[in-house]
Amino acid sequence: MENTEALTAHRIDPDAPEQDDIDTYRLLAEDIASGAAVVATRRYGRDIAATVTGFLDVSYDPPTMLVSLYGDGRIGEAVSESEGWTLSLLNGDHRGIANWLASPANPVHGLLSQVPFRRAPVSGAAVIEGAISWFDLRTTAVHEVATHLVVVGEVVAMGTTDDSVGSNDPLIHFSREYRHLRR
């Protein structure tokens, strides 16, 4: 049922985007709703973790996921150079943890000292207590995409944390805020 009236469009030359193009894109891309998760790995015996919204279930045969991380950041370097990492799907009570692990100013030391977690069985990376579901992954590919690294991994272990069975309240990110689903 085509309407032939032209759309009002903001055009971009991707080879030379201007600041106004980037600002407009960021505003429109805020309309992408997504679950919030924590990605974590270990490096030199230290825990590294960050809140992410850019992750996907890709395939179930074999179970395969991906996460998109800024290439020049601590977490992007750590995950893309690691052999193993975790994703913990956050629930509606995890807003404080989500904010803490999204802060660019959070410390390298003691990052998880106030965050309840256990360790995933294969990678040893952190699994956030209360995660709706968690996945322990082994990296199979890293793709450079503009400023980001898309890290692909196969699931080697997975589960729910005990207190999350039947949870129906994922933490959702939309329009720069954390939100809940309507019941």
Added chain:
Amino acid sequence: MENTEALTAHRIDPDAPEQDDIDTYRLLAEDIASGAAVVATRRYGRDIAATVTGFLDVSYDPPTMLVSLYGDGRIGEAVSESEGWTLSLLNGDHRGIANWLASPANPVHGLLSQVPFRRAPVSGAAVIEGAISWFDLRTTAVHEVATHLVVVGEVVAMGTTDDSVGSNDPLIHFSREYRHLRR
């Protein structure tokens, strides 16, 4: 704040996943909440479109997104072989369209005959009327990931449809259902 108690984990050998591993993964992966969108392209002058939840904003410099599509499906073939495609972010009133375009049995002919749409300015692919935001993309890379193709594209045009300005009601997919955000 590490709890050293072991997690109850379902382990997988990704080189030889068994049906039980796949079933368990699919159940846990249902806990990934995501916005719903329609990906569309044109092929041999015909419109091809499907509901997707596996898409991401990757980078804003230049504005870059990706979509994950089953490699052997009509939409996966069409988008990965196309030069241009669109993403339309669905709103809460789009549930009927989301169900229609998610059905594997929908027809090749007349797929959009009951779906109001306009055409994106560069690719000419469909933009769903009422989309919260829409993006017109030019493919820059296609990555094979297990059973799927991850198609990466740069944004060449974007916008909102007139009646969607200020919409605060994205259509969310969670646990095999379409849901709304709590206000």
